[in-house]
Amino acid sequence: MKIIVLNGSPKGDLSVTMQYVAYIQKRFPQHELKIINISERIKRIEKDEPTFQGIMDEVRMSDAVLWAFPLYLLLVPSQYKRFIELIWERGATDVFKEKYAAVLTTSIHFFDHTANDYMRAICDDLEMRFVGAFPAHMRDLMEKEGRQKLFLFASTFFEDVEKNAPAPKIFKPMTYGNLDYVSSPVEDKIDAQDKKVVIVTDCEDIQTNLGQMIKRFKDSFSTPVEVINIAEMNIKGHCLGCLHCGFEYLCRYEGKDDFNEVFRTKVQTADVIVFAGMIVDRYLSSTWQMFFCRSFFYNHTPSVVGKQVGLIISGPLSQTTTLRQAIEGWVQFQQSNLVDFVSDQYEDSVTLNLLLTDLARRLISFSEKGYIRPRNFLGVGGMKIFRDEIYGGLRGIFQADHRYYKKQGFYDFPQKNYKKRFMADIMTLFTKIPPIRKEFPRRIKKGMIKPYQKYLKG
Ligand SMILES: Cc1cc2nc3c(=O)[nH]c(=O)nc-3n(C[C@H](O)[C@H](O)[C@H](O)COP(=O)(O)O)c2cc1C
Numbered sequence: 001m002k003i004i005v006l007n008g009s010p011k012g013d014l015s016v017t018m019q020y021v022a023y024i025q026k027r028f029p030q031h032e033l034k035i036i037n038i039s040e041r042i043k044r045i046e047k048d049e050p051t052f053q054g055i056m057d058e059v060r061m062s063d064a065v066l067w068a069f070p071l072y073l074l075l076v077p078s079q080y081k082r083f084i085e086l087i088w089e090r091g092a093t094d095v096f097k098e099k100y101a102a103v104l105t106t107s108i109h110f111f112d113h114t115a116n117d118y119m120r121a122i123c124d125d126l127e128m129r130f131v132g133a134f135p136a137h138m139r140d141l142m143e144k145e146g147r148q149k150l151f152l153f154a155s156t157f158f159e160d161v162e163k164n165a166p167a168p169k170i171f172k173p174m175t176y177g178n179l180d181y182v183s184s185p186v187e188d189k190i191d192a193q194d195k196k197v198v199i200v201t202d203c204e205d206i207q208t209n210l211g212q213m214i215k216r217f218k219d220s221f222s223t224p225v226e227v228i229n230i231a232e233m234n235i236k237g238h239c240l241g242c243l244h245c246g247f248e249y250l251c252r253y254e255g256k257d258d259f260n261e262v263f264r265t266k267v268q269t270a271d272v273i274v275f276a277g278m279i280v281d282r283y284l285s286s287t288w289q290m291f292f293c294r295s296f297f298y299n300h301t302p303s304v305v306g307k308q309v310g311l312i313i314s315g316p317l318s319q320t321t322t323l324r325q326a327i328e329g330w331v332q333f334q335q336s337n338l339v340d341f342v343s344d345q346y347e348d349s350v351t352l353n354l355l356l357t358d359l360a361r362r363l364i365s366f367s368e369k370g371y372i373r374p375r376n377f378l379g380v381g382g383m384k385i386f387r388d389e390i391y392g393g394l395r396g397i398f399q400a401d402h403r404y405y406k407k408q409g410f411y412d413f414p415q416k417n418y419k420k421r422f423m424a425d426i427m428t429l430f431t432k433i434p435p436i437r438k439e440f441p442r443r444i445k446k447g448m449i450k451p452y453q454k455y456l457k458g
Pocket of ligand 1: 009069242
């Protein structure tokens, strides 16, 4: 059997993910796993049509496709996202139709569920026969259990292909609304006072719904709003995953293009940030993903802390939980506040006008009050992963993160909280005494609310 492995790592052959592929190849020498480096060669694939067509020919002649990539910023690397966009732009979706597909990711499990969901949706959109995903931790291959699981994943993948197994689909095709939005002038404009409002967008056409939504939002203010257009910005290239930034937050592209400077001087200094973009396939565009990946020069350190963030989206937002979760996760990791999403999924322009202006009002109001709502599972869980990873295996590479985490008290390991541990031990001891144990269910409810009472008096 011939499997085409589409390698999403910008590091090409020196990729951790490809070590997993190499292991599968070693254990299954009867099958050919042909690796094609996608992200590493994206510029060539984009510019040179025969190179792209060569890849399509390989896919056409294969029995199955293995989408193998590292997690980058809660999704796929922006180069890989660009390749996926090219499949549609160049009318090559038929090449993938009915092909068996599986997904292999390596990461530290920070939002690997969003990346896996994204890729599965893409497989469904391409009408592929998706038969499995393997969301590995980047160090799993070094453990016996990890290798066993990888072996089983590969063997079931090959078996499914050989047996011509049926494959369920879980994502329906996206359906787009037909609102032709035209913004109208705003009467009661908002005074942002000393709050700096910045819109970051990749919108290239003011006449589109997105362009008109940005216009309405901007017009909602009587005070200046800065627009940063990442599609027009001097950005030399995608994040290469070189980790040059790990020691001092200094990117390899520093001084060679405008990204890092603009990020520091315009994005980081804003009080209110609005991201405005169009849904392209199942997420924002690859230009947007490049923006997020390039912001990784701050590694795992929150770099836009305490901001109010709003999202203006053109496209079927309600049909992509992946996008909403990834953005929410990113904002919570940044210790900022996601105020809301506004999309053009409405029947009429009047409703959208109101929502956009009200988003402006809420962003300023929250900013004035300094309101950051509590993080949920996405932010709390995500931060615990980073805490453990930076303290543990990744500290040597991400030294700047380590210094920041130490200074900010991020290393809040529960085992260091001696008072809590002591109290838990005492309770465990007491509940071993039969009469206390018997009374326990009757007293637990009262006992649990007792510590709150002092805050409720008066
Ligand atoms: C720019 C960048 C962004 C990353 N983003 C994530 C992420 O969002 N979630 C995660 O769990 N790991 C993330 N990682 C870690 C990589 O996914 C992980 O190290 C992976 O194994 C690298 O594989 P590769 O060597 O094949 O490129 C990121 C790494 C880099 C360099």
